[in-house]
Amino acid sequence: MSETTYPNDGLRQLLEGYRHFFKGNPPRKGFCALHAEQIAHTQNPHSMVISCFDSRVCPEAIFATNDGHICVHRNMLNQVDPNDASMMASLRFAVESLRVQNIVVLGHSNCNAVAKLKDLALLPQEISAWLGGCGATYRGDSYEEAVKNNVLDQLQRLSCLDFIARAVRKAQLHLEGMLFHIHSGRLERYDAVQNKWIFIETEE
Ligand SMILES: [Zn+2]
Incomplete structure (x- = not known):
């Protein structure tokens, strides 16, 4: 995906962060006293990531984000379960209060x-x-x-939720499916237009 085709700036930040992660030079600073004052009173995350709880998959590290940049909801198998009250509350708050630009379902190999x-x-x-x-x-x-199909199933579930569908229709929200390969550090994303999985370029 070239820079001109990013659906929003949040996704650009995620993928640029990933390239830093892949090269082993993440700019992630994490939480520290100097940074604390800047984020103490508000948050403005650009994306929400739904990830498996697997200890080898850390969204903040993979996307090299700083505190306040992404919300992460984790459960076994990175599920979007409409009957999971915790998940539904997090989704609704992220979309309607925090107004995230993206929801990423992040599956993983192994x-x-x-x-x-x-x-x-x-x-x-x-x-x-x-x-x-x-x-x-x-x-x-x-x-x-x-x-991969599990990731696509979760995207489908997301798109069926009324408040998600409404935000997508208004072009306020973008849904993204990704797959992290633990053994190589490579990241694939699902291209809905081409209906296929594509590896993220690491040199862009
Ligand atoms: Zn897993």
Whole structure:
């Protein structure tokens, strides 16, 4: 994606941050006393990221963001579950109060939760209740395809929520699906226009 085709400045910041992360030179400063005064009284995040809770996938690091730039909601399998009150409250606040420009569903390779979808009956009750209850399915001919399809399923769920659809229609909100490859650090995004996954250029 060239600079001229970014749907908004928030997505430009995310992908520029990612390129810093990939090169091992993230400009992320994190929270510190000097920065605290600037963000103590307000927040103006440009994006919300929905991520798996996997310890190897840290959205703030992957996008090299500073505090106040993104909101992150994490759960096992990066699900958008309309019955999850915590998720729905976070989404509504992010879209209508914080007015984020993007919601990114961030899936990842080596996601154990996706693999476990095939064997729900063998899992402890707490885990099978979540994975089964949120309606997630293993969909695809390969493991990678199943991970990607899970991301697309969540984008579809997002687009069906009335307050999300309204914001998208008004061009106030952009929905984005991405896949982080743990073993390589590469990032793919789903191009809805071309209906295919494309690796983010790391040198732009
Ligand atoms: Zn995962």
